[in-house]
Amino acid sequence: MGDTWEIGNMALKRMDNVGIVVEDLGAAINFFLELGLKLEGRATIEGEWAGRVTGLGDQHVEIAMMRTPDGHSRLELSRFIRPAVVADHRNAPVNALGYLRVMFTVDDIDETLERLRKQGAQLVGDVVDYNGIYRLCYIRGPEGLLIGLAQELS
Known part of the structure; x- marks a missing residue:
């Protein structure tokens, strides 16, 4: 059945994106551009429909969609204007419950670290x-976000 897995009557097609909430959308965009992602677009999301999806009611959010070079993975970076952010997990240790990190495969981990340290x-x-x-490592990126880097050696 192509690229879908079927379980019962349900089929999963793909993972669309991972969402990351940030305070400084511009700095986060610049960091992920330096890492090698492409900016697909920016938008402002607000209105009754958006609040119904998230359960936040009246919301106003700036988003930026970033795409990996292979086109298969995306990050949705969000900056909440309304309502205010209510929790901060950015500096949680690796063994904290919840989402851990995003992992990227890079060509050269040393060269990537050199470029990202400047960010x-x-x-x-x-x-x-x-x-x-x-070769593997974890870094703290913009606003303390935990990011994994992997370099295939084979």
Whole structure:
């Protein structure tokens, strides 16, 4: 049946995007552009329909949709104007409950780290070799967001 998996009468087609809430949308866009994502577009989302989807009622949000070079994955960066942000999980440790991080595969982890450090990224631990298959690391990106980087070694 192509690229879908069927379970009973339901079929999953794809993961559309991962949403990340930020305070500084411009800085987040610049960081992910430097990482290698493409900006698909920016928009302002508001109105009764939007609040019905999220359960937040009257909301006003600026979003930017970022796409990976292969076209298969997207990040939806959001800056809430209304209602105000109610929680902050950006500095949670790796073993905190909930969403952990977004992982990106890069060509050269050292070169990527060099470029992203100029955007304020900080290495969390070390760059490690995983059985000669990957080099891996976690970084804190814009606003402390946890991001994983992987370099395939094969």
